[in-house]
Amino acid sequence: MWAITKASIRAMFRSPSAVVFSLAFPLVFILVFGFIGGRSGSVKVGIDKRSDTASQMYQRLAAAPNLKLVTDEPQADMEDDLRKGRLTAILRIENGAVADSAAPALKLHVKTSTATSPDNKAQLINVLQMGINAANDVVYPRPSIAEIIPETVPGRQYKPIDFILPGQLGFSLLSAAVFGTAFLFFSLRQTLVLKRFFATPIHRMYIILGEAISRLLFQSFGSIVIIGLGYFAFGFTLVNGFVTFLEMLVLCLFGLIVFMGFGFVVSGIAKSESTIPPMANIVTLPQFLLAGTFFSVDVFPAWLQPICKMMPLTYLNDALRKIAFEGMHLWDLGPQLLVLTIWGVVVYGVAVKVFRWE
Incomplete structure (x- = not known):
């Protein structure tokens, strides 16, 4: 044996x-x-050449860890990538400030295609909404009806x-x-x-x-x-x-x-x-x-x-x-x-x- x-x-x-x-x-x-x-996937977004890249919103998006902004491709190439699903969206940030203070200062045009992943699109919209909320808190400070009280208990990260x-x-x-x-x-x-x-x-x-x-x-x-x-x-x-x-x-x-x-x-x-x-x-x-x-x-x-x-x-x-x-x-x-x-x-x-x- x-x-x-x-x-x-x-x-x-x-x-x-x-x-x-x-x-x-x-x-x-x-x-x-x-x-x-431990690394989350990033969403690839093209930036329209007509976008206002000096705006506060663009700076927030550029700093977002889960967004990858494409700014150096020709517009025609970005349109082609969008149709083939290589880009989640093409974003155009338009300065829409007018005399009426109630009007939004910026307009965000989000162009997607049927080839866009629904999960990536939802993630992009979530990032944009969070950026808008953060900007609103700075420009239009206002009281809140609710307060979040965080509490953390010890645990092991899976x-x-x-x-x-x-x-x-x-x-x-x-x-x-x-x-x-x-x-x-x-x-x-x-x-x-x-x-x-x-x-x-x-x-x-x-x-x-x-x-x-x-x-x-x-x-x-x-x-x-x-x-x-x-x-x-x-x-x-x-x-x-x-x-x-x-x-x-x-x-x-x-x-x-x-x-x-x-x-x-x-x-x-x-x-x-x-x-x-x-x-x-x-x-x-x-x-x-x-x-x-x-x-x-x-x-x-x-x-x-x-x-x-x-x-x-x-x-x-x-x-x-x-x-x-x-x-x-x-x-x-x-x-x-x-x-x-x-x-x-x-x-x-x-x-x-x-x-x-x-």
């Missing part, structure tokens, strides 16, 4: 696909979301990395367990290694345990790298410090054991090596997209959410987030662990039925 374990560890560290699926892909996603985390990193951990475990196990055991069967094992005193349980232990060790290394990068580079939240880290690691290994059962099933029913990727993707791709890897399950339509909540990766991702950010312990995650255990019992029962020596 230990000989199989050591040989499998060497093979995984020498396998480019194992390293890519277990480490490279999750690390790339974490780096991308870590660098963009950063994008706190959601993304557990999802990438789950993705890494699922991909490595299903693809790695399926390809490995099919290769052992195809090269008649399992058949030779069958002629020796070794029991099939030791073969499975040897491969399982090697993957547990390999994925432990991967999980440590992923959590460490998120914590030290992007401030990933570990509420209880090292204790939280250890509990996440234990949960990752438990999830890996469950997911390896899918790999055993795929390797047992695959008729050729070319059929493994489609079959493995049937298991992994829906979970990767629907199990809360990149965004919450709650954003899906109501009819789809029950399907999402049947997937084992959903419960692993949820458990990892509750441990890391909410400070829960393993003994507080009864529902999540129960569902994962049920999946493990079912999938290993199927794996035993479809296991073949050759």
Whole structure:
């Protein structure tokens, strides 16, 4: 068993696909979301050449952090960008001051197109309205009927990395367990290694345990790298410090054991090596997209959410987030662990039925 374990560890560290699926892909996603985390998107607005750029309103818009004003493009190019949705709007600030003091001092002409994003348009209108209100408070000071009394309570900021990193951990475990196990055991069967094992005193349980232990060790290394990068580079939240880290690691290994059962099933029913990727993707791709890897399950339509909540990766991702950010312990995650255990019992029962020596 230990000989199989050591040989499998060497093979995984020498396998480019194992390293890519277990480490490279999750690390790339974490780096991308870590660098963009906490930054809100800016609205791109063209400024008409006839605008009054000396006005107080223009100065306020230029200072707005979520607006990007385009002033150096020709008018025809801005019109073309507006029709293609590259600009949210073209803004013309007109000095409309007249003798009547009740008339507005400025007129803001906002030209949009049907290609304009409704969210960006709403954000632009909100910024313009806030600028107008702030200018009114300066030019036309007046008493207010209400007063806002702010109160702040201590809390933890939920950063994008706190959601993304557990999802990438789950993705890494699922991909490595299903693809790695399926390809490995099919290769052992195809090269008649399992058949030779069958002629020796070794029991099939030791073969499975040897491969399982090697993957547990390999994925432990991967999980440590992923959590460490998120914590030290992007401030990933570990509420209880090292204790939280250890509990996440234990949960990752438990999830890996469950997911390896899918790999055993795929390797047992695959008729050729070319059929493994489609079959493995049937298991992994829906979970990767629907199990809360990149965004919450709650954003899906109501009819789809029950399907999402049947997937084992959903419960692993949820458990990892509750441990890391909410400070829960393993003994507080009864529902999540129960569902994962049920999946493990079912999938290993199927794996035993479809296991073949050759």
